[in-house]
Amino acid sequence: MVMTSAALTPDSSAVAARPQGGVSWWFSDLWEMTLRNIRYLVRSPEMVLYSLLQPVLFILLFAYVFGGAIEVGGDYVQFLLPGIFVQMALYGSATGTTIGVAAEMRTGLMDRFRSMPMSRTAVLLGRTVSEVFRTVASLAVMVPIGLLMGFRFENGFLPALGGMLLLLLFGHAVSWLGAWIGLSVHSAQAAQAAGGVWVFPFVLISSAFVPTETMPGWLQVYAANSPMTTAVNALRALFTGGPAASDVLQTVAWSFGLIVVFGWLSMRKFESLTAR
Amino acid sequence: MPTAIEVAGLCKSFGSVTALDHLELTVPEGTVHGLLGPNGAGKTTIVRVLSTLLTPDDGRAEVFGVDVRRDPRQVRRIIGLTGQYAAVDELLTGRENLVMIGRLFRLSRPAAKTRAGELLERFDLGDAADRPARTYSGGMRRRLDVAASLMARPRLIFLDEPTTGLDPRSRMELWRIVRELVAEGTTVLLTTQYLEEADQLAHSLSVVDQGKVIASGTPDQLKSQVGNDWAVVTLIDTADFDTTTELLRDQLGAGLTADPETLRVQAPLSDGGSLADLLHTLRESGVQIGDVSVRRPTLDDVFLAVTGHAAHSAEPETDEKTGEDTTWS
Numbered sequence: 001m002v003m004t005s006a007a008l009t010p011d012s013s014a015v016a017a018r019p020q021g022g023v024s025w026w027f028s029d030l031w032e033m034t035l036r037n038i039r040y041l042v043r044s045p046e047m048v049l050y051s052l053l054q055p056v057l058f059i060l061l062f063a064y065v066f067g068g069a070i071e072v073g074g075d076y077v078q079f080l081l082p083g084i085f086v087q088m089a090l091y092g093s094a095t096g097t098t099i100g101v102a103a104e105m106r107t108g109l110m111d112r113f114r115s116m117p118m119s120r121t122a123v124l125l126g127r128t129v130s131e132v133f134r135t136v137a138s139l140a141v142m143v144p145i146g147l148l149m150g151f152r153f154e155n156g157f158l159p160a161l162g163g164m165l166l167l168l169l170f171g172h173a174v175s176w177l178g179a180w181i182g183l184s185v186h187s188a189q190a191a192q193a194a195g196g197v198w199v200f201p202f203v204l205i206s207s208a209f210v211p212t213e214t215m216p217g218w219l220q221v222y223a224a225n226s227p228m229t230t231a232v233n234a235l236r237a238l239f240t241g242g243p244a245a246s247d248v249l250q251t252v253a254w255s256f257g258l259i260v261v262f263g264w265l266s267m268r269k270f271e272s273l274t275a276r
Numbered sequence: 277m278p279t280a281i282e283v284a285g286l287c288k289s290f291g292s293v294t295a296l297d298h299l300e301l302t303v304p305e306g307t308v309h310g311l312l313g314p315n316g317a318g319k320t321t322i323v324r325v326l327s328t329l330l331t332p333d334d335g336r337a338e339v340f341g342v343d344v345r346r347d348p349r350q351v352r353r354i355i356g357l358t359g360q361y362a363a364v365d366e367l368l369t370g371r372e373n374l375v376m377i378g379r380l381f382r383l384s385r386p387a388a389k390t391r392a393g394e395l396l397e398r399f400d401l402g403d404a405a406d407r408p409a410r411t412y413s414g415g416m417r418r419r420l421d422v423a424a425s426l427m428a429r430p431r432l433i434f435l436d437e438p439t440t441g442l443d444p445r446s447r448m449e450l451w452r453i454v455r456e457l458v459a460e461g462t463t464v465l466l467t468t469q470y471l472e473e474a475d476q477l478a479h480s481l482s483v484v485d486q487g488k489v490i491a492s493g494t495p496d497q498l499k500s501q502v503g504n505d506w507a508v509v510t511l512i513d514t515a516d517f518d519t520t521t522e523l524l525r526d527q528l529g530a531g532l533t534a535d536p537e538t539l540r541v542q543a544p545l546s547d548g549g550s551l552a553d554l555l556h557t558l559r560e561s562g563v564q565i566g567d568v569s570v571r572r573p574t575l576d577d578v579f580l581a582v583t584g585h586a587a588h589s590a591e592p593e594t595d596e597k598t599g600e601d602t603t604w605s
Binding site: 010025028029032035036039040043044107108109111112113114115116117118 | 324327328329349352353355357359360361362363364365367368372376377379380381382408421424425429430431460461462
């Protein structure tokens with residue numbers, strides 16, 4: 001064994017001499033936390049593939065099984081794909097963050113992080129920011145599939161790009177809800193169930209697959225105002241054409257609302273784990 | 277000598293479970309202090325309070341004069357924590373783990389890389405440095421864990437049951453690392469369930485039971501309370517049981533335990549009574565002996581000597597983790 005005798009000598013001045021906190025260190029912490037989560041995605045790509053299973057299944061199911069029976073007043077694939085994109089961003093962000101956070105909170109690594117002079121907000125934020133990268137990776141698979149099936153960005157490049165950014169924002173917002181659920185459940189198994197169970201009805205009771213007008217009146221009230229519907233309608237308008245402003249603004253508002261509320265709740269929950 | 281750890285009247289409860297009950301502890305800088313006790317005694321709770329993971333209900337806890345409640349951020353700069361559960365990122369390589377920890381400790385990237393390389397070599401992980409940590413053996417994982425705690429050259433390092441679940445060779449290696457650490461001036465707070473480990477590593481010991489320090493001193497002082505080695509005599513014939521018990525009591529005196537079920541009689545070998553004398557006496561008496569052996573004193577023996585009752589887990593296994601479990605509710 002090589003004996004580099006200086007290696008173990010205590011010298012906390014190396015740490016203590018550096019500035020307390022500071023914005024640049026916060027960004028450095030956030031980058032380290034994001035980096036490790038991105039490495040997860042790269043090293044276990046099955047997690048990305050897994051989050052694509054449901055959307056791909058839904059594309060096949062709705063485009064080729066139910067689609068023929070659904071009247072949308074136009075091409076059904078063109079109607080369907082924005083809904084699938086939102087579903088994908090939502091499902092991946094929600095379940096991925098819930099399960100990831102719940103599993104990680106039970107490791108010794110969290111204790112180590114919390115015993116270190118690093119930013120605590122960076123731990124959770126690194127997780128949710130990395131979910132944006134997962135959504136980008138998923139889009140890289142889903143968009144070509146959509147194009148193969150006949151979907152087209154008919155409204156030009158910039159609105160399409162804007163739609164993608166809106167999708168990433170909405171996905172990021174939902175991952176905060178996922179983080180909060182992940183912090184609140186008692187076991188990784190519970191996270192597995194709780195992470196995805198609400199997504200299914202949330203996605204279906206919206207304009208993602210069928211026009212909301214066909215639903216009974218009481219359900220229509222909910223479906224028409226669900227953030228899922230506003231997000232899907234915003235994407236449809238941006239990708240295919242039509243008045244977009246109202247739905248885009250509502251989706252942005254929903255997203256920031258979710259980020260503020262569940263970001264705050266999650267951070268508080270995370271802090272309370274140490275305060276006991 | 278400056279004081280590394282100063283704890284006075286420390287209390288902590290989880291609901292109705294009292295984890296720490298007016299605990300007192302002083303550890304001088306540059307020494308290894310062992311916390312010895314069964315599962316659920318409160319050892320891990322002490323470590324979690326001192327490493328700012330738990331807030332105590334009452335009492336004072338200082339690390340190098342810094343109050344853990346008043347200035348936890350400052351405490352976090354000077355400590356390294358190796359908890360009971362290996363705190364390594366499974367999907368990252370050994371090197372990436374260490375560089376990440378170094379960066380979070382505010383080392384520059386080049387400095388973190390250099391230090392990571394040094395520690396990997398030093399802990400015999402050089403060949404495995406670029407493999408994901410999930411491929412590591414238990415011993416390698418522990419060494420990586422300790423290396424991570426040392427990235428920022430802490431003045432005080434907590435080792436919470438560092439060798440639990442390790443094979444003997446890995447345990448020896450970890451002991452060697454701890455000795456080197458201390459030789460170079462680091463203070464170590466070690467928790468263990470093994471008297472032998474405490475004996476090997478610690479300058480001073482606190483025996484912890486139900487959240488209190490029930491005995492403290494050097495390992496030698498504690499061992500002299502326990503008696504050195506134990507003679508264990510296993511009989512073949514029930515008829516010899518009473519005779520043998522009497523013989524051993526005469527020859528070795530206090531501390532004897534006899535179990536008629538297993539036909540096993542054991543007693544600490546006191547300074548006066550040697551094993552040879554004992555064997556001689558037994559042969560003279562004509563009892564039929566199945567087996568005679570000598571064993572090192574255990575934590576149970578310490579407890580028996582100090583408290584008069586055997587070491588027992590306050591709550592089966594989970595008590596030390598009650599803190600965690602409660603926080604999730």
